[in-house]
Each structure stands twice: as structure tokens, then as C-alpha cells.
Amino acid sequence: MLTIRDLDVWFGHVPDRVDAVRQATFTVQQGESFGLVGESGSGKSTILRAIAGLIPTWSGRIEVDGRVLDRDRRDRAFFKTVQMVFQDPYASLHPRHSVDAVLAETLRLQGMDRIDQRIVRLLDDVGLGQGFRFRYPHQLSGGQRQRVAIARALAAEPRVLLLDEPTSALDVSVQAEILNLLADLRAEHGLTYLMVSHDLAVVGHMCDRLAVMQQGRIVEVMEVGDLRRGAGRADYTRHLIDASGGYRREA
């Protein structure tokens, strides 16, 4: 469904050029949930943004559903296939647009018909009742906002969702609700996920396979079972698993 080969992403110009991603290669199968983990600055979000067309300075090959992507242009068919959910639900919704306006605009842009019925469906899909339809973001909690952001991404009826730390701004109790929702939606709609997270437990819960990144490079692609056993091949992977196991008082 998604093939990334020899992806380089950089910012700025020589001599100040920063190579954010170097020679990243991986494939995500149809219906699979694939995780990208690593510390901040390792380039995991950058990969997502390059796929979404938000960063034009990349080289290599990105293939979505058999079609090779241009460097900086994405056509309508692309956005019907791939949608993105961002980290911070407080920043990603327009403060002066109601839920209804957000979804209606998105549906119109995607050229959908029967917009009214679709809004009702979308809100049901993400577990928000009709009571939320005419609310504004400031009248919603963080978890409810993230549900609206997910509904907006689903409006195009995409087949791939790019999830950039979808729960890291939320409380653990709300995180559980959103992760359950994402799992349900994947099963119902046969979605493919590419998910970025710094939380190994979240990726372990949500994903089938994952890539571990360090300083722009993929150091290892592994099965989630290996992650659970702590069986990383690369030193860095084992270090990361160990560090995320929590705090141990020094002797």
C-alpha cells in the first residue's frame, strides 16, 4: 500500500543544511498498522510530513497504492487515499469553526454528496453524538477534539491514515478511548495506518510492525512480538526499550 525507498529529507541549504531523514526504506502492506518510533529529532514525523506533501525538499521514492508521488504536488486522488491526524488537537482545529463547519467544508472539498447525512455518519463513527455537531472547539475536551480531527480525516473515506502522535497530548484514560476508536475504525473500514509515537507501549498496542529511528536513519524494522520480548537486533533499539521500561534508581 505504501512503499518508501531511499528517502532523504533535508531542510535549509548548504552549508547549513540539516539532513532530517537519511536513506529511509520500508513498506506498509494493505491493512497493516506500521509504527515509527524514536526520540525527538530522529525524523519520524518528518517522514509523515514528506508523504503528506508538507515538505517539498526530499528525494527518493514514495509510492502510495502503486502510484509514485511527485516531489511537491499532491492531486485530489492522493487526498482521497491518504489523510493525516496531527498531534495536538488544540492546534489543529480552527477555533472559530464549529464541528459542523469543519466537516462540511472538508466534505465539500472532497467533492462528496449528501453532506448532511455524511456528517451524521462521521460523528457516529467517531463516537460523538449529534449533540456535538454545532459546538466549537473550546466547548470540547482534548479527547473530543481529537475525535473531531479523526472524523475530518475520515471524511474523504481514505484508505491510509498518517497518525502523528495522535494521543500524546491526551490523558492516559482518554488515550485508551482514542486508541480503541482507532482500532475499531481500522477493522471496520480496512484502513492502513502509519503511526508515529515516542511511546513504545502505544506502538506495541496498535501496530503489527515498526521501524526504530535514530538521527534520521532507520536502525531496525521489527515485528511487534520482538518489541514485546525486548529482542532488538540493534544496540539502540535495546537501549530505547530499556529506557522506556521506566526509571530505576541508581545504586
Add this chain to the structure above:
Amino acid sequence: MTEPLLSVRDLSVTFPTRQGSFQAVRGISFDLGRERLGVVGESGSGKSMTGRAILGLVRPPGQVQASALTLQGQSILNLPDRQMRKIRGGRISMVMQDPKFSLNPVMTVGQQIIEAYRLHASAPRDQARQKALEMLEAVQIRDPERVMNAYPHEVSGGMGQRIMIAMMLAPDPQILIADEPTSALDVSVRTEVLNIMDRLVRDRGMGLIFISHDLNLVAQFCDRVLIMYAGRIVETLPARDLHQARHPYTRGLLDSLPRLDAPVDRLPVLQRQDSWRDADLLAPHADTDLPGGL
């Protein structure tokens, strides 16, 4: 039992709103000894507001009330600003979540630490400079001379947080309030910052209030944990027993965490109950019992 460093009784923080007054903290009581005390809860549970109230940082129209708020026997409840400034930073310090927002961007790191130190210690400049260098070394900064002359944007997040800790600890406070000190940091840097705080508590006999939403971290790092819900303490336990917590709220929070060692298909979701808002504590007085310190 020794006298607690800090004693809080029936503390509440109230904000007037158009819909009547809103109580962010509703009558909580606890004592702090020379220990690492964790305060956990969801956002909006009042944990940060508790820290701010102790330091006298709740701005009007917010109101702080308590039947007692004492620092080693001395009342610090609603002190006039002039007196509070002597305590704040000098005897009780605070480390905030994100060093990007709590360091002054137009002063060098050295200037800031020296200024903070001289406010409380009235030491001559060169002595303050020496102290600043020592503090930076104490928080494991390898090249303190260079960092002294750096501006905050020139250092990484983890280093920024260590600089904050160095600055807060220079006047040798008795209590450190750390509000989500590691949430903005990567896991490997997090361990370093925690080690530093741990060592300072042990070596100086400081009291630490560690505010966090991360239950596992608190269970591993702290001695004792208060769990807050809707402005109240619903349960308090020794940190090592956190996983045997009895309150359904604490249990619900623990269960909703995904775990690498115990995969599940669906995560249990917390079912909130109205009764938690006003229910009694599971064990009366547990919140004011000192565990005996370190």
C-alpha cells in the same frame, strides 16, 4: 514522628466564573517530609494548582484558602508579596514542565543563575559565579564554562531542564516542587534528570513534590503518591504499592495504560463515577501520615 517540612490542611483554590465560583482544589490535606512525594491525576485534577498555591502563585481573582499552610511551623498562607518573595526561590523552588518557556531567552544561562542566586544569598558577583559553575557541575553539565555564556536557544531541551534545576537549587531550598519536569524530555534524557533530582533529595535532605501524569514513572521514582481527582485527594499510598491501589479511579488509570508485557485487544476505558467527586478517602488520615521520610 518528626515535624513535617510542609503541612497543608484543607487547602482550596477558587476561581470566580460567570457560572458561579469554580473550585480547582477542594480542601486537600497532606504533609511533606524529606521524601519524594508524587502527585498524580489527569489534567484538570488540580495537581498543578496545588503546587502553585503553595508557592503563592495563584493570581487574583483566584483565591487560596486553607485552615493551615505551614513551612516548618511558619504560616505561609497568603503572605504579602514582599515576604513571599523571600520564601519563593529561597526556601521553596519550582521547576516547570518546559525549559523553553521558563528560561529568559535574552539572558545568558550564567547571568540567570547568578541573578537568581544573588537575590537570595546576597553574595558578591565572583562568588555567585563560582556557585553557578558548581551548580552546573552538580547537574552533570560537562562544560559549565561554555554553558554559562550560552543563551537558552543554544542548549538542548534536556540541558535546559538541567539548567533550570541548577538555578532553582542554587539557593539551597528545603522544598522543590517539580511540575511535570520530564514530560517534554526524551526517555534517555529523562533518566538523567531524574537521577540528578534523586541525588539532591538524598544528599541534601530536601523535600520533593513531583507532579506528574505518568503513573508508572511516579511508582518507580517516588516514595509516596497522592492521587488527585476533581480537586481532591482520592487515595494516597506508598509508591511501591501503587499497582495494588484500591480506589477505582486509580485502578482505572492504571488499567487504561497499554503495556508491552501484557498485550490486550482492547484497552479498558475509565468509567467515571460522580460519587468519586465527594467520596471519603479510602483510609482516613492516610494523607497526613508521614512515611518516616528517607
